[in-house]
Amino acid sequence: MLAIDARNVAKTFRAGVIRRRETPALRGVSLAVERGRIFGLLGPNGAGKTTLLSILATLLTPDRGDVYVLGVDVLRAPHLARRRLNMASGNASFLWNLRAPEILGFYGRLYGLSGAALSRRVEELIAVAELAPHRRVPYNELSTGLKQRLALAKSLLNDPELLFLDEPTLGLDPDVSVRLRRYIASLRRERGMTIVLTTHYMREAEELCDEIAFIKGGQILARGTADELKRQILLGDVVALRFDRPAPVRLDRLPGVVRVSERDGWVECTVDVAAKRLPELLRVLNAEGVVIRDLQVREPDLEEVFVELAR
Amino acid sequence: MMSWRREAVAAWAFALRNLQMASRNVFLLFELLFWPVLGVVQIGLMGRFLTLKPEDALFILIGQMAFSIVSTCQLDVAYSVLYDYWSKSLKHHFLAPIGIRHLTVGSWVVGILRGLLVFVMTAALAWWAFRLNPLAAGIGPVLLLLTGCFLTAWIVGIFVCSLLMLFGGRAETSAWASINLVLALAGIYYPLSTLPGWAAAMGAAIPITYFLEAYRSHFGFAVESAAPLTTGFALAIAYIGLAHLTLHASVNRARRTGLLLKMSE
Numbered sequence: 001m002l003a004i005d006a007r008n009v010a011k012t013f014r015a016g017v018i019r020r021r022e023t024p025a026l027r028g029v030s031l032a033v034e035r036g037r038i039f040g041l042l043g044p045n046g047a048g049k050t051t052l053l054s055i056l057a058t059l060l061t062p063d064r065g066d067v068y069v070l071g072v073d074v075l076r077a078p079h080l081a082r083r084r085l086n087m088a089s090g091n092a093s094f095l096w097n098l099r100a101p102e103i104l105g106f107y108g109r110l111y112g113l114s115g116a117a118l119s120r121r122v123e124e125l126i127a128v129a130e131l132a133p134h135r136r137v138p139y140n141e142l143s144t145g146l147k148q149r150l151a152l153a154k155s156l157l158n159d160p161e162l163l164f165l166d167e168p169t170l171g172l173d174p175d176v177s178v179r180l181r182r183y184i185a186s187l188r189r190e191r192g193m194t195i196v197l198t199t200h201y202m203r204e205a206e207e208l209c210d211e212i213a214f215i216k217g218g219q220i221l222a223r224g225t226a227d228e229l230k231r232q233i234l235l236g237d238v239v240a241l242r243f244d245r246p247a248p249v250r251l252d253r254l255p256g257v258v259r260v261s262e263r264d265g266w267v268e269c270t271v272d273v274a275a276k277r278l279p280e281l282l283r284v285l286n287a288e289g290v291v292i293r294d295l296q297v298r299e300p301d302l303e304e305v306f307v308e309l310a311r
Numbered sequence: 312m313m314s315w316r317r318e319a320v321a322a323w324a325f326a327l328r329n330l331q332m333a334s335r336n337v338f339l340l341f342e343l344l345f346w347p348v349l350g351v352v353q354i355g356l357m358g359r360f361l362t363l364k365p366e367d368a369l370f371i372l373i374g375q376m377a378f379s380i381v382s383t384c385q386l387d388v389a390y391s392v393l394y395d396y397w398s399k400s401l402k403h404h405f406l407a408p409i410g411i412r413h414l415t416v417g418s419w420v421v422g423i424l425r426g427l428l429v430f431v432m433t434a435a436l437a438w439w440a441f442r443l444n445p446l447a448a449g450i451g452p453v454l455l456l457l458t459g460c461f462l463t464a465w466i467v468g469i470f471v472c473s474l475l476m477l478f479g480g481r482a483e484t485s486a487w488a489s490i491n492l493v494l495a496l497a498g499i500y501y502p503l504s505t506l507p508g509w510a511a512a513m514g515a516a517i518p519i520t521y522f523l524e525a526y527r528s529h530f531g532f533a534v535e536s537a538a539p540l541t542t543g544f545a546l547a548i549a550y551i552g553l554a555h556l557t558l559h560a561s562v563n564r565a566r567r568t569g570l571l572l573k574m575s576e
Contacts, residue, residue: 112408
């Protein structure tokens with residue numbers, strides 16, 4: 001069963017009356033997401049991630065294409081889909097002088113909750129988002145992390161079948177991000193919720209997502225699991241070395257070495273096949289009298305795939 | 312199928328939110344207290360200085376009171392979009408399964424309450440300070456005048472919301488400016504016949520014109536139209552439908568152009 005079935009979706013933003021400016025945001029994107037999956041949308045700024053998410057969430061109308069969300073044609077009957085989906089974004093904002101229970105109460109009523117059911121749901125979500133100690137604080141006095149937790153709580157008011165998360169951990173402290181990621185994973189595990197998220201954090205995508213799509217220039221360039229993407233991009237293996245002094249040889253001139261970079265005191269050589277190139281690499285360094293303090297061989301991480309695709 | 316309970320709950324959400332915001336915003340006190348009170352005091356003192364007959368002073372005073380009531384009430388309707396525009400939270404409304412009607416009805420209910428408060432306060436002040444009794448026509452005519460004021464406020468407020476959805480922040484001032492123009496054309500301090508032909512024609516298309524005319528007739532002023540109340544109600548109903556259609560179309564356009572998202576960033 002598909003939670004999302006979008007075909008050939010295109011969107012161009014137009015501005016200006018006299019000097020007409022056109023900015024293509026999506027160029028014929030097709031996307032299918034199975035129910036109960038966590039799907040990640042990655043891509044550089046301006047790639048079209050938020051535009052695609054907004055179209056799927058019925059906040060934006062595409063210029064062309066077909067969009068089915070939870071089996072509903074959202075271009076014809078968006079109100080039917082809205083009952084069953086919700087969205088939270090990392091930069092969400094609410095009315096400045098309302099408090100968390102009032103904000104949740106307001107949006108809860110928009111989803112048809114009232115009376116004891118509404119009070120119960122609001123209290124549940126306040127507990128889940130750990131907002132209880134801050135329930136009397138006006139929204140504009142909450143910290144960024146609390147605001148984001150409130151945004152996530154708001155997006156769960158209608159217990160959605162499909163949840164869109166636009167950069168949910170943007171600007172959060174690492175410990176808060178970790179807790180939020182665990183909670184997102186539990187939503188899928190315990191409630192079978194389908195989640196589509198955009199993120200700039202590769203680790204987050206790798207940790208959470210069953211499947212990932214890379215968007216750039218309004219097009220999906222690649223999609224698959226994190227491992228499939230690494231294989232698709234054919235980045236090879238990474239040989240990471242730490243020396244006692246800067247290496248006197250240009251490692252990138254050795255056969256089979258695709259790229260050399262430095263990160264946190266490590267020299268990382270991306271090679272086509274580690275098993276084939278490592279002996280030669282070690283032989284050359286040994287001949288130059290370089291002492292190798294540490295050595296690791298690993299597959300490239302998602303960040304390297306991202307950099308390769310965004311290039 | 313439409314559930315009346317669900318309809319009422321969604322409208323109540325907007326009403327309650329406007330009340331919560333109003334209770335925490337000191338500037339909203341000015342809307343309720345400062346301008347309406349100042350208006351009555353100015354009219355009362357002007358009447359004394361010009362030694363106006365009580366019915367002439369009442370003619371102007373009723374216009375001033377209607378102005379305060381309509382302004383206060385229409386602002387509440389406009390706030391249903393303005394609050395979210397200011398706090399950049401507009402997209403959350405339109406992500407939820409609600410209709411335009413919930414937003415306009417809920418905020419209008421609070422507008423009516425605040426408008427009633429303005430009415431009671433200004434009427435009491437006019438009597439206490441200047442011995443002018445704007446309620447002399449009786450409860451029925453007063454209720455009809457108030458109905459006309461609230462219907463006009465609803466219409467103007469919804470059109471202001473439409474402008475905001477069409478033009479974003481550039482239309483923000485329309486929330487305060489538009490009502491001045493509408494009421495100036497509606498013969499708020501003068502009969503419609505004193506306006507130039509083109510302006511009188513525009514005034515004749517505004518519902519409050521007829522409700523004011525009907526109410527003032529109880530103080531001995533001539534009625535210029537054949538059936539003012541029927542005309543006023545007919546126009547109001549037509550404009551309410553048109554205003555809702557316009558707002559609906561404006562929201563759809565904002566979804567198409569991306570303005571809805573821009574106003575939430």
